Amino acid sequence: MSILKGFILFFCAAGTLWAQTHLQELLPRGSELSQWKLQAKPEVFSGEALFNYIDGGAEIYFEYGFRQVLVQDFLDSAGDLISLEIFEMASAESAYGIYSFKRSPEGEPINLDDEAQLADYYLNLWKGNFLVTVTGSNSGEKIREGVLTIGRAVEAKIKGRAEKPDLVTLLPTTGLLEQSVKYFKGQLGLFNSYPFFTADVFVFKQAVKGDYAAGYSLFILEYPDSQSARQRFAEAEKNLRKSERYRDFSAEEGIIQAVDGKGRQIFGSASRKYLLLLVGGEDFQYAKKIFAGVGK
Amino acid sequence: MPKKISRREFVQKTIEIGLAVTAGHTLFPPLLRSSNPASAKEAVNLAVVSGNEYARSTAKAVEILGGIEKFVPRKARVALLPNVQRSNPGTFTNPEIVRAVIRLSKQAGASEVNLLSWLAMKNWESTGLAKVAAEEGANLKLFERDEANFKPVPIPAGKTLKEARILSEFYNHDVFINMPITKDHAGNRFTGTMKNLMGLNSPANNRTFHKENWETDAGAIDHLDQCIADLNTVLKPTLCIVDATEFIVTNGPMGPGELLKPHKVIAGVDRVAVDSFCASLWGLKGEEILHIRHGFEHKLGEVNLQNVKMREITL
Numbered sequence A: 001m002s003i004l005k006g007f008i009l010f011f012c013a014a015g016t017l018w019a020q021t022h023l024q025e026l027l028p029r030g031s032e033l034s035q036w037k038l039q040a041k042p043e044v045f046s047g048e049a050l051f052n053y054i055d056g057g058a059e060i061y062f063e064y065g066f067r068q069v070l071v072q073d074f075l076d077s078a079g080d081l082i083s084l085e086i087f088e089m090a091s092a093e094s095a096y097g098i099y100s101f102k103r104s105p106e107g108e109p110i111n112l113d114d115e116a117q118l119a120d121y122y123l124n125l126w127k128g129n130f131l132v133t134v135t136g137s138n139s140g141e142k143i144r145e146g147v148l149t150i151g152r153a154v155e156a157k158i159k160g161r162a163e164k165p166d167l168v169t170l171l172p173t174t175g176l177l178e179q180s181v182k183y184f185k186g187q188l189g190l191f192n193s194y195p196f197f198t199a200d201v202f203v204f205k206q207a208v209k210g211d212y213a214a215g216y217s218l219f220i221l222e223y224p225d226s227q228s229a230r231q232r233f234a235e236a237e238k239n240l241r242k243s244e245r246y247r248d249f250s251a252e253e254g255i256i257q258a259v260d261g262k263g264r265q266i267f268g269s270a271s272r273k274y275l276l277l278l279v280g281g282e283d284f285q286y287a288k289k290i291f292a293g294v295g296k
Numbered sequence B: 001m002p003k004k005i006s007r008r009e010f011v012q013k014t015i016e017i018g019l020a021v022t023a024g025h026t027l028f029p030p031l032l033r034s035s036n037p038a039s040a041k042e043a044v045n046l047a048v049v050s051g052n053e054y055a056r057s058t059a060k061a062v063e064i065l066g067g068i069e070k071f072v073p074r075k076a077r078v079a080l081l082p083n084v085q086r087s088n089p090g091t092f093t094n095p096e097i098v099r100a101v102i103r104l105s106k107q108a109g110a111s112e113v114n115l116l117s118w119l120a121m122k123n124w125e126s127t128g129l130a131k132v133a134a135e136e137g138a139n140l141k142l143f144e145r146d147e148a149n150f151k152p153v154p155i156p157a158g159k160t161l162k163e164a165r166i167l168s169e170f171y172n173h174d175v176f177i178n179m180p181i182t183k184d185h186a187g188n189r190f191t192g193t194m195k196n197l198m199g200l201n202s203p204a205n206n207r208t209f210h211k212e213n214w215e216t217d218a219g220a221i222d223h224l225d226q227c228i229a230d231l232n233t234v235l236k237p238t239l240c241i242v243d244a245t246e247f248i249v250t251n252g253p254m255g256p257g258e259l260l261k262p263h264k265v266i267a268g269v270d271r272v273a274v275d276s277f278c279a280s281l282w283g284l285k286g287e288e289i290l291h292i293r294h295g296f297e298h299k300l301g302e303v304n305l306q307n308v309k310m311r312e313i314t315l
Helices: A002-024 A047-053 A059-064 A092-102 A141-157 A166-170 A187-193 A226-242 A284-292 B007-022 B030-034 B054-064 B095-107 B121-126 B129-136 B168-172 B193-199 B203-207 B218-232 B271-280 B290-297
Strands: A037-046 A066-075 A081-089 A108-110 A115-119 A122-127 A130-136 A182-184 A206-211 A217-222 A247-252 A255-259 A265-271 A274-279 B045-050 B077-082 B112-117 B139-142 B150-154 B163-167 B175-179 B239-244 B264-268 B309-314
Touching (some): A002 A037, A002 A066, A037 A047, A047 A066, A047 B203, A059 A081, A059 A092, A081 A141, A092 A122, A092 A130, A092 A182, A115 A141, A166 A217, A182 A187, A187 A206, A187 A217, A187 B218, A226 A247, A226 A255, A226 A274, A255 A284, A274 A284, B054 B095, B054 B239, B054 B264, B054 B309, B077 B095, B095 B175, B112 B121, B112 B129, B112 B168, B121 B129, B121 B139, B129 B139, B150 B168, B175 B193, B193 B218, B193 B271, B239 B271
Parallel strands (some): B077 B112, B077 B175, B112 B139, B175 B239
Antiparallel strands (some): A182 A206, A206 A217, A217 A274, A255 A265, B239 B264
């Protein structure tokens, strides 16, 4: 028994060590960093230990599928600080999801693999199973250049590429604000984007949201089959009717409609294995046209 | 260094607390109770000061509420609880606001001003708050996450959370000034005075605010927010001073995220009203944030800002 325990402990320790080494290989060093110097040793948080790092805000990473994160600070001679976080997620989908969740709709796309965005004082980069976040202490030119330098150096060390989840391609591209696209793996991400209901009405497999130049947001929630999608649509209709947050409920040709507390029109419909939701559409005909364009 | 208590002392203290509660005694010394609204119907004061000199805004906000002497008696031991999440912009309480509150407390005659936390020194150093504490002669009291440093506190009114574990050192103070930064939170969309009190509760107990296996359905959000409101029924700040100068409105609580810069300092004794006002700064309604709503249900304060006596000025 004790021999078995010993083996288990050995393999656990070896696994942790491998994981840490594995992430540390992605750390930029020396000339890759220009004037920035490593400040102290990197820290690695695996699994539940993420709760110790992100005090009170770790759930969203677990919802997408978190494995571990490496954290390293850099300083320059003036004492300015840049922080690097390399998140290893459970899959490329997970990494794309948390990347899409964290990026800013106002950010500037950067030409790095697979996708990267610089916003004000920080950079988010998605490549393979990794999300890389580089954060400057302010948005000055020197800091932004340092953020890009560190981001590029890490990106060059990550091997392999990945495609975005297929669901993302269902969003109609006309008028789509690319930087606004968010991919969800659970209720928390969706709730942060638009809190349709406080109860868990949708129970979806995966979902995507895009904002459009015309001023509306389109949500596509995927289910295992069309029957599940129709069941959830019926549930959404029931909740929309009874919720105090919505008023002026109506239904026509399989499309439900209501107005939220901020006066925005909300529309919903089931189509194949998807539940489609529109926030901010003009009227019924408008919503019908947008729903018809999904996946085309 | 903070004193660590032995397991035996820990058990003994637990029994004493249980007896005190059974006997109908409160866990709070009188000063910690005195400035809180007895019910949501009472008139509430809320001070909102805008300006780029944050120390000056802080002093003005406290002055509007009646001056620091109203909250900090001579020789009082004052506990401060700023938010020290990490050095990312807009995620931690501005050091100049903390500096101002330390100075105000000392001017009022506080015998000592202590900053309490179980977070690491690294957080305090990288945010610049350790430097401010040292420069102003306040004590930075950091505690290990060891459960022996926390006191079990029953929550009789708790709907979900029945027991908290509060830093034992907290109970050696007469005055408690809660000093969060308001910001986004990826779980419940908002952080303010009420959520900041998790900084006094043990990390192990805080973990129970989140569901097992980190389930993230809507029930998980309500579970977290009900726990926050329940915790607030046994921790009552003498005064809340909130940093709303520059804060993240996405990717909270740690960021990095989009920054909003209202350049405001908010002060009040009614934490529900303070949080409700802070939420309004980025288009949220207090009623929409579950823990604010649950705080109102617990009669901790007023959620409807139309019922709040507020004064807002620009310096």
